[in-house]
Amino acid sequence: MALVVQNVTKRFRDVTAVHELSFSVDRGAMLGFLGPNGAGKTTTMRVILGIITPDAGSVLWDGVPLTTYGPRLFGYLPEERGLYPKMRLDEHLVFLGRLNGLSEAEARVKADHWIERFQLGEYRKKRIEELSKGNQQKVQTIGTLLHEPELLILDEPFSGLDPVNSELLKNVLLELNQQGTTVILSSHRMDQVEELCEEIVLIHRGHLVLEGNLRDIKRSMGRSVLRIAVEGRRDFWQDIPGLTLLAERPDYLEFRLEPGLDPNQILAQAAGAGQVIRFELVEPSLHQIFVERVGVGA
């Protein structure tokens, strides 16, 4: 376990933002850190990085408090982006590189490398305020990872990026991850998390809800989602007790299969309504798990 978060509690005035939260991340893992708005994600990340001190609990990296490491260990992209608007792009990256513990010369080399990698070469000498929002976002992302840290903590790294740049960032993250960088990624885009992360941690109202390998979690839930397409009556399912409609798609219907229900029986029922052209049992998507665990009434 490279990163261990142990019984972290943080209160603000009378609100408990994080409550006895514990989880751990393997070295080289890519972790999806999930939770609805206000769940305590940002507070947790700030506690991990030592920006705020927890009321209780500790954060360890390789068994040692993370705050004892220098700035080179990690890179942090906060949700609220911020750069100096008057600085030139290349100067700004060298400055951020130096903050991350690089020497002046190293920072220049790394900045040049990443400027090219993120296709910002033509804006090198431009001032930050002259860049588009997406490009500012890329500059900030480079500033987070140009020192190639062991641990990357990214809060909504894809927000504000077009599909092409999202793909670019995704590839960079996968590449760094393959080289051994541990990545903690917070996002509301479940499809991207599903695509990138093997591990997830889901918190809600400051409490841990779900932790572990995404595939294992899905498997443990079983093939509990049923997709059916029937040419004919679409309301056949209303006669089957215990079958809840999850989504009505243009070309199929999606149901949750409660334990105890026999899929074959449902198939027979569907066949009675018309020609069955699709019938499949699938694992729930991360989106569904998320909504189910933290949705209304959770």
Next chain:
Amino acid sequence: MRMIFVLARRDFMSRVKSGPYIITTLLGMLVFIGLSFAPLLLDYFASAFDEQPLDFIVVDYSGEFFPFLAEVVAENEPGGVIEEIQPGGESEAFQRVIDEGKLGLLLVDLPEIAFAALDGSNYVSISRVENIVNQSLTRLNAQKMGLSPAQLNALFARAELQVREIGSQDGADERDFTTGAVLAYFMIFMIYMALILYGNMVASGVAEEKSSRIMEVMIAKVKPMELMFGKILGVGALGLLQFSIWIATVLTVTVLRSAMGLGPAAGGLALLSGVPPSLLAWFVLFFILGFFFYASIFAAGGAVVSRVEDVNQISTLVMMLIMAGFFAAFVSFTNPNGQLAVITSLVPFTSPMVMFARLILADPPAVEIAASLVLLLAGVLGGAWFSGKIYRIGVLLYGKRPTVREIARYMRG
């Protein structure tokens, strides 16, 4: 420590090239150049006034005043023309004053004397008329009393008070109060200006970093204390550069003036070029300590607000403290070893200015100088510690400005 310099350098480099900084530096240079030539211009205009001879008409109803007046004018007003006309010719005289542009018409009917001036706002000439009228009157009265000119002189004899400070070296440490006061005023004004100018720069710099949200990136990498000192050093270096440019301008102008044969510059500027090195050392010491003390308070102020627009409210509070110091220093001029001066020269909020004033104008006891420095140094450290705490809490606090009670509670937690 290395981070402090990375931060300070960024602050310095990004501002030194900015428009506002260059403009204030240039404007300051212009003001100093203007100041060193201003006395010259004033002299020129003043002498232009003086060269205009007095020229007025007198109607002497008393019949005994005019000879004395003529005598005084002949002695004191070279080129002065006074013309006596007999009572009854007043209306023609008035007409001549207007037509010939004379100064006016003096009507003497003792004990009353009136002057009908063509231009009542010409204070310079009218006060000269008043002066000679009074002298004439004195002579007339002296004669009536039977006083000889020698007796008259004895009556108005004045003694110049010769001031020597007890314990000062024979003549070597003789103080010219006026010179000292001008110098002190000038240098204290510089400290005052620097504290306000660069203190505000620190506060708004911090608030800018907060509102642009870059603070969160930095706070993850750098300790709040390092952030704060980086900012203070960066802005301090900017201030030092600006002041060096201004002082260099003053010195260059002074050298140029003497090269051009215009004589030494007047007022504080001339004094500045002749400041003894020991005083300059004190100046730098109090300047730097005072700046660090106030800059840390300004930084904390900037950290408490979340929008740049709110900085002024906080800055105003801090500026009032600086002004208090400035006025205390000013009041101390009249009595540099008085109780007010002694107390305010010990309190860190006012000591940078007041103690410096006392160092110029009086020889404060070494104990007091040492105590003032120790307290100021303690103030710098205490201020940095206190502001560092507020800074740590403030930089991540957005939304409404926290109340004093909330800040106190955060500092405990």
